[in-house]
Amino acid sequence: MSDPPTDPxxxxxxxxxxxxxxxxxxxxxxxxxxxxxxxxxxxxxxxxRAYENAIHDFMRFTGIARPEKFRTVTRAHVIAxxxxxxxxxxxxxxxxxxxxxxxxxxxxxxLCEKNAVxxxxxxxxxxxxxxxxRRRRSATTRPAICSRRLARxxxxxxxxxxxxxxxxxxxxxxxxxxxxxxxxS
Numbered sequence: 545m546s547d548p549p550t551d552p553x554x555x556x557x558x559x560x561x562x563x564x565x566x567x568x569x570x571x572x573x574x575x576x577x578x579x580x581x582x583x584x585x586x587x588x589x590x591x592x593r594a595y596e597n598a599i600h601d602f603m604r605f606t607g608i609a610r611p612e613k614f615r616t617v618t619r620a621h622v623i624a625x626x627x628x629x630x631x632x633x634x635x636x637x638x639x640x641x642x643x644x645x646x647x648x649x650x651x652x653x654x655l656c657e658k659n660a661v662x663x664x665x666x667x668x669x670x671x672x673x674x675x676x677x678r679r680r681r682s683a684t685t686r687p688a689i690c691s692r693r694l695a696r697x698x699x700x701x702x703x704x705x706x707x708x709x710x711x712x713x714x715x716x717x718x719x720x721x722x723x724x725x726x727x728x729s
Contacts, residue, residue: 578658579611582651598647601629614655619665622648626669638672645671 565573583599586592605625608614622645629641649666656664 577611578655578660579614579651581658582654594643595647595650598644599651601625601644602648614651615661617652617665619669622665622669626671630672638675642671642674645669 583592583595586595602608602625605628606617606621608617626641626645629635629644630638635641645666649664652661652664652666655661
C-alpha cells in the first residue's frame, strides 16, 4: 500500500493511535445542544454557580425540562419571571434580580451567536433600579485635608498678623494658614 500524496495545504493525517475521539464520540459532541455548550464554557466557578442557580430558577418558573425548550421563550416569560423574583422573600435586592437577568441574557446571546434563536428575549426587559450607594464619610474631610497640607508644606516665614494671632484663619479646621484654596484668607 502506498501513502496518499501529501498536499501542503491539507492538514497532516492523524495516525489512528494518536486519535483522541472515536467517530461515535465525535458525532455525539456535534449533537450537544448549544445551551449545554454555553454552560460548559464558563470557567470561573463563582460565575458558573451563580449562572447555574439563575438558569435553574428560570427553568423551574417556566417549567422547562429540556435545553431545547429555551428556544421557545418569549419576552413575556422573562418579564413574568422578573416580576416573580421581585415579589419573592428569598430575593433581597434589585441587584440579585439584575444578576439573574444578566445570566439569562448571557445564555440567549450565546444562542443568538449559534443561530439557535433569532433574538434575545431578555433585551429590552427593564431591570430594577440600582440602589444608590450609601454616602460614606471618608478620611478626606476638610480638617484631614488641611492637616495633611500643613504637614507637607513648610510654614512660610513671615510676620504673623493680628488676625492670625487671635483667631484661626481656616474656616474648616483649627489651623492657621493651612494652605487649602478654600481656606485661604
